[in-house]
Amino acid sequence: DVKVTQSSRYLVKRTGEKVFLECVQDMDHENMFWYRQDPGLGLRLIYFSYDVKMKEKGDIPEGYSVSREKKERFSLILESASTNQTSMYLCASSSTGWGDWGNTGELFFGEGSRLTVL
């Protein structure tokens, strides 16, 4: 089974702190994603990576950066945390969805990281 692991389920940070959220997948997927989920706003894409060292801005990249130095790991960085970044953060991964048979492009999520910024 595909496994997407997020390093922390719950974090509490202070305003202005630098925050790292880590995500690891074990299926050799090319694509990795970071979303945030807020009541009434649904899932919003922060950043997307389609290969090592490659990244693409999502819908709400402001205040965030990402790092993908290895294929299996995708990190979300809050350079200076603010209270409006209190949210549930969800990491996901998928294969490309084209090419080899069995490469379905199905998206798999981690358990989520609930971040509270005080």
Added chain:
Amino acid sequence: KQEVTQIPAALSVPEGENLVLNCSFTDSAIYNLQWFRQDPGKGLTSLLLIQSSQREQTSGRLNASLDKSSGRSTLYIAASQPGDSATYLCAVRTSGSRLTFGEGTQLTVNP
């Protein structure tokens, strides 16, 4: 821009009932459509993936259909159980590798 709508936003049914959740999308040029389940405070669990060339997929008591021309998908849950209570989201992949998500349907199955 692709938009995905799920109706109803919330649904409460008695145990044992068969039910249908709806998902509609505005751009029919989709690559695939995926249904997810989310329990409170947890991540999303993939239920079914339908490729654009397929009409339906089945897994146990779940059946998902896809009608690209009308921009609709349905998730049919047979013989619902209290353990089916969760939020169900659909998402479509239009181009590249990004997905567009609906807001979800919150399902409650009462014993």
